[in-house]
Amino acid sequence: MINPAPASALLHIPTFHDVQTARERISGVAHRTPVLTSRTANARTGAALFFKAEPLQRAGAFKFRGAYNAIAALDTLSRKNGVVAFSSGNHAQALAYAAGLQGVAATVVMPRDAPEIKVSATRGYGARIVFYDRYTEDRVEISERLAREQGAALIPPYDHPDVIAGQGTAALELIEEVGEIDLLVVPLGGGGLLAGSALSARALSPTCTIVGVEPEAGNDGQQSLQKGEVVKIPVPKSIADGALVTHVGDHNFAILKNTVDDIVTVTDAQLVETMRFFAERMKMIVEPTGCLAAAAVLHGAIACSGKRVGILLSGGNIDLKTFSALLDGR
Template sequence: MTDGTGQARPLHIPTFDDVRAAQARIAGKAHRTPVLTSKTADAKAGASLFFKTENLQRIGAFKFRGAYNAIAAIAAEVRRNGVIAYSSGNHAQAIAYAAQLQGVPATIVMPKDAPAMKMAATRGYGAEIILYDRYTEDRQAISERLAHERGATLIPPYDHPDVIAGQGTAALELIEETGELDMLVVPLGGGGLLAGSALSARALSPGCAVYGVEPEAGNDGQQSLRKGEVVHIPVPRSIADGALSTHVGYHNFPILQQTVEGIVTVTDAQLVETMRFFAERMKIVVEPTGCLAAAAVLNGTIPCAGKRVGIILSGGNVDLKSLGAFLAG
């Protein structure tokens, strides 16, 4: 890891104390999102399911938690120089809005093919957008160069201790509301949400088995856990646009190794089926990435019969044209 100037920096692996600190920083800023249940979903899985609806979070995704926490943790004199982030959408919106709320300039490096809705929302929050080609250009290198030139702070979407700690507050709230769980299932892109969730689960529900779920086309996390080191893959192609990372983060991988029971994958077809279930039966909009964990449980990829299972619905940012096409499928 570098500090945005090309200089190597030591890893700071967050702990549950950092998640608690994040909870205090974001109190009154992030929504305490509802936990929903469904008898139909319970019957389908043969389990008691508790859905943490981060699709109802500010900017429509859990990313607001980590973004606000990371910016709030920066010293005031440094914050004045602004923040830089790279993201396909949800982290972009989260940094843009969290920066706006705290009076901090924000620049976001986004792929040219990012969903139009997410790009428009990011601009709407006042951020400057710099476009790149995700298949031929290195977003991290672009962002590090900009941070160095501007004296700004680089906040990656998942490989950052304050981001990980902020994301962990979603599972913290879930377990505070439901009590101890037998299992917690979490979407996995770069691993910030999974790592933070695992920290909360280990502290508040020690017997809880934690699972991550990736798109089938991008199982870098699954490969990494099996190999015992971070595995890099080519940019995957999936409708789960928020989980198209090429590797998990170096700050979160040690946490995943120590706390995660396993990582599984689901297909794009299963994601569409799960989106349709939420729209038809629970009357909520969940984006494809947000459906990863639920798809694994509802399709039996992770056996959970008779268990109390927490499921993170990580986001709901899907444009109406795409949503209509998915549901009509």
């Protein structure tokens, strides 16, 4: 059974109740990742920063939450026929891992230039990989065809209510642990993490400001929020490979337009400096996409002095050769 995003009028928009249901489904399976602090970061910004460390999540990123929840929500027939997904890496790994844990076959459509560490991990978790060219081929068309041929459920990386609800559990845990916050800063690619986080933040810390962060080269979300409708752009080029999308999802934007206060951008150079900060000061590897929110705070793109700030570090899946080359400026 294929489950593409329906027409706008028919969208099923998840609520905080769905996030709570997702938390029950993933409880005992997904890690409750730690919330970390840094005196150096606090001194640099004049704020109290709380970093939700999703690089320490299963499969190395927050994506495991949404993937596991979406598969767990499937009916028996859909689970029997397997699942299909498209992803540049983190959703691919997460879906493959989550499917294997639940005894469900998985096929993942990945770009040929996806990081090798993510391709290897996806294969290692048991998924079948179908490659495509992100600049000349349509991954959605390919995935929908495969889903039809297999009778499988299509679980996209962000434009899906159960994926959004699962991603929202990260912010739920963050706010439960540290209490109400003044500002929540979240990486933005397709919008699953930001939309889910917004549902949790509006329920648990309703007065907080919510800001999404994109790579400067791919500010489709920023343009969309300013225009009030989904804006599509050419495939961007940035080291933040997990955020290289052409537009935010329909389900996601339906939430973002009513809950998110602002969307800002950061440069690749700022992402590299932030990667270096986490490695040197907090002894943690965070991939470029995972650094988006922190980079905006640490480089002053968002005013946060005197505030309690929740920051989602979305993932840590980067091979050491690439990590070293970026830090060395190669």
